[in-house]
Amino acid sequence: MARLSKDDARLHRQARQLVALARDLTDEEIDFVFEHYQESQNPGHGLDGAFFTPEDLAFDLTVEVGGDRLIDLCAGIGRIASLAAHPAAPHRAGRAPSEIVCVERDPEYVRVGRKLVPQAQWIEADVLALPPGLGGFDTAFGNPPFGGLARSANPTAYTGALFEYHVIAVAARLADSGVFLIPQPSAPVRHSGLVRPVRQHNGPYGRFTRETGLKLTSSSIDTATHARAWRGVSPRVEVVVCDYASARRATQAGRRPVTAPACPAVIGR
Template sequence: MARLSKEAAKAHERAAALVALDRDLTENEKEFVLDNWQEAATASHNLDGAFFTPEPLARDLSIEVHGDRIIDLCAGIGRLAYTCRDYWGRRWNNQPPREIVCVEKNPAYVAVGRKILPEATWICADVLTVPTLGLGRFDTAISNPPFGAIPRSGNAPTYTGGRFEYHVIAIAAMLADFGAFIIPQRSAPFRYSGEPYYREERDRECARFEKETGIRLGPGAGFDTSMYRQEWRGVSPKVEVTVCDFDEKPALNEAPDATPRVAELHLPRPRQRRPIVDVPLPDEQLAFPA
């Protein structure tokens, strides 16, 4: 494990002890594990680009999720899926729980995830093999995928470039009607987070991705994620929350030329929108094993 402060190391040990318990965890215990189980507990996390989603960023993305059947690609230990299950909101509205499928190739993360979301279907597999697994169609695909030139087993069927996040999005387009993703700002076709105003901007690789796949990514509700940069562990990436309605994907021959494009909109920045949950939560006490 990478060097941690004494406090962080002790919290990780407590989280690992909770995961090892031979019983279901309470909601508060699950939150503790999500907040304190360190991705650096596995030696390959840097090579794999595995950095877990900060909780408030996961809540922002969850606003974009809809439908009853959700798939989380590169799920880690389940922070995004746990947040996007909308557990209390669906209970409040007398809706059945969402069906959630989590795909993660690191078996250590899968073992933790099964304690966090035992009701989900956890699949330990390479994300690039998912289209061959016969999982059916999903309402929404979500992901905080590894960023950039991460080693991979192959290519998505419609994209051959070097950015791993684009391969994951291309796979998502084969599985779901809609997608919501956390990706590096440079990979988004717009600049918003931490910027004085929203503007469309595509670098050459982004334009190539659009041309090869026909996928158009957009800003969705428009979240400024820059306030969360210091809440990642070990990194502080500049990211955007981007969405795509895959059902409205244009034909491939309608994609733009693979040249950088910039369009500026000098509009006032809207206030940061954050989800408000007015649902009573259970009074559970966090208990650690003796």
Template sequence: MAAAKAHQRACDLLATQRPLTVQEREFVLRHWQESQNSTTVTTLAGAFFTPLDLAKDLALYVSGAVRLIDLGAGIGALAWAAYRNMVAGYLSPPHVEIVCVERNPEYVAVGRRVLPEAEWICADLFALPDDLRDFDVAVSNPPFGRTPRSGRGPRYTGRCTEYHVIDVAADLARRGVFLVPQTSAPFRYSGTPDHRWDRSAEYLRFAQQTGIVLEFNCGIDTAIYPGWRGVRPTVEIVTCDFTERRTSRELRLPPPDEQGQLALLAA
């Protein structure tokens, strides 16, 4: 009952003609529920909106960026958190450019109210305009696993949609920050007592086909964040530098220490 009332309040805010305040935008991001709208089929779309507090921590990795693209932006939680981070601390905020790509027009309509500062493109991320290039950073909470998709990445040929999205992002930006299933990350950190590297066969296939290596973050345990709606996915934040590609020989090297512990945390 409380969730339904909060959702209705979010809808009422979206229906107003005036610009939304910062507090109102965040209220919408926290409480607008895609499952309450009959035109949206969340499970088929693979869309699970990022909890806002998790989005704010992920946005730590956009510092210094001026041009950012959010692939599969939903209603804009990642883009909103990134925007706030990119202009924070400036008396005269620098000009930033944020592009949000989302194929669901209902999500785009909400996103344009939440983050009108961004350019919203209602399009399939596997069929993007050719002029979308040279971004500082790409962010995404992509659909996970074998969800339906219209296309594939330029190099990766496997089954995981999240890897296809990262492969697309590699041609758009210099670096990337992504929220992926823990099984798709090359490490286990969030919600686990034994932090370790764990590179699956599918991850190695992705890395060998693309040259992209997914790296550890600064120690964000995503298991502490409530706010997922109707699901409780186990996820990790991964980062990558798209300007550096690894060879197949480098990718076959064993984990950095024999115990499988994250050397970064042990340091």
């Protein structure tokens, strides 16, 4: 675990104490936990590649999240979900969604998330081995772990190593659209923090789109303005959008498959 300053350690303890309370938390207390709960103090932090999305970047991402039924994949403690479900969020028109589901495999994050986003249905599960019955969502979204992490399964047509692409491909079965925060090298276009956009249709993205039939569109959000707000890392990232409904229509028209068979093939961790 990373060492915290005395002040950060004290605030983290206070956040955990709030989560442990038997009563519901106030809005101010929820904000306090989101701000001061330190993911670096969770034993699985390094292995899972969990770095929580900075608040302002999470809010910017919700500009792309629409619809009445939402699912957050790799939800952490629910920062993005809490903002996407807020009646004041973009596309919400003052009304909360009818359903929001958060999927997270770390039991500690699920415990905290249930306290911070109680209106969500929390599912403790590996995003690559989801329980049956999920689907019909308007938008799937999230900040999945990046890179070549160990996986429990290969449930889609994508055969590469990048975890973020596996999550995006899984979401094609769940929702009509997807909005995800991914590393800049994995996006079709790099533009955040750059003077001129750089297209990169070959390499990792080229493999992903060839194997899955899915195409990603880069959002206009400049994530570079939030680079210093991350804790413990300063990744270059992009927000990407995927129109799964259009991809499914193409599949139904007999053009090409979007994903592989529904049953995941288990692989070694």
